[in-house]
Amino acid sequence: MCSGGCAKCLGIVLIPLAILCTVANIMLFFPGGYIPSDKVQITDEVWYFGGILGSGVLMIFPALVFLGLKNNDCCGCCGNESCGKRFAMFSSILFAAIGFAGAGYCFVISAVAIHKGPKCPTFLGWDYIFQDGSYLENHNLWNLCQPTSIVPWHLTLFCLLLIMSGVQAVLCAIQAINGLIGTICGDCKCCGCCGGNGTV
Template identity: 65%
Template sequence: MCSGNFAKCLGISLMPLAIVCVLCNILLFFPGGKPVEKEHITEQVWYFGGILGSGVLMIFPALVFLGLKNNDCCGCCGNESCGRRFAMLSSILFAGVGVAGAGYSVIVSAVAINKGPKCVVLINNTVKFWDSPFLNGDYLSNNDMWAKCVEPSDVVSWHLSLFSVLLVMGLIQMALCAVQVVNGLLGCLCGDCCRGSDGAV
C-alpha cells in the first residue's frame, strides 16, 4: 500500500476515536448521568484529557494524514516527488503532536481511575458530604467498597467506564500515530511507492 494511502487510513481511523473521546469527557461532567455542582465533579475531568488531548489535538494529525494522499505540492524546484517526501516528513511532526495529546489523555485517565470519583458518602449513616472515598485504586479489586458512594447512583461504574474508554482510546491513538511516524519515515526516504496507471506518483 502507498504510504499516502496508508496515512489516509490512519486519519480515517483517528477521527471517530477523537469524537468518542470528546463525548466521554463531556459525559464525565454529569456523574452517574446527573447534573451536579461544579465543585462536585472529579478534578481530573477538568483537565479535559478527552476534549483537548485525545480530541482537539488529535484532529490536526488526523486531517494532515487524510490530506497526504492528495498532496500536490510541487516541492523542490518543481520536483513533485520531493514535495511529497517533505509532506510525509511533516506528517511525522503532526504524529508527534498526536502522541503527546493522546499521552496526556492516557495519563489523566490513569490518575482518575486510580483516585476514583467524588461522591456523597455517609458518616454514621446520617451525615452526608461529598468526598473522594477511594485511595490508590483500592476500589478496583473490591466491588464491595463501591457502596461507600451513596449518590449519585452508579457514579463509580460511570466514572470507571468512561475513564477506561478514554484510556483505551488514548492508547490506540498513540499506537496509530506511532505507526504514522514509521510510515512517514518510509515515505520520506523511499517516496510514495505506488504509481497509478498514468504513471503519477
C-alpha cells in the first residue's frame, strides 16, 4: 500500500475517535447523567480535559495532516520530483508524535481516574471513597455512592477514553513508522516519476 494511502486511512479513523473522546469528556461533567449543583461534585481528572485536549484537539491536527498526504503535490523540489512527498511524509512523523503525546496524556489521565473512582457524597461533602481501586473488583461497594448511576457512568466513560486513546496512540505510532518508510523510500506513486510507472 502507498504510504500516503495508508496515512489517509489512519486519518479517517482518527477523526471520529477524536470526536468521540471529546464527547465522552464532556459527558463526564454530568456525574451519573445529572447536572451537578456544584463543580466540586465533578471528578478532578475531568478538569484535566484528557479527552477534549489530549485525544480531541491535539488529535485533529495529525488526522488532517494524514488525510492530506495522499494528495500532497510532490513535484519540482530541487530537481527531484519525489522530494516534496518525502518531506511531507517526514513532517507527518512530527505530527504523529504530537498525536501520540496527546493520546498518551488522555490514557494516563483515564487510568488514574479509573483507579481513584468518582467523587461521591459523604458526611464531609463530595470526596473520593474508592481511592484504593477496590471498587473495581467488588461491585457491592458501588451502592456506597449515591445516586447509584455515578460509578458505572464514571467507569464506562473513562474506560472508553482509555481504550480510544490507546487505539489513537497505536495508530499514531503506525503512522510514525509509515512516515519513516515514506521518507526513506518515497510514495509508490509520485507525479508519474520514472516514466510514469509509479516507481520512485
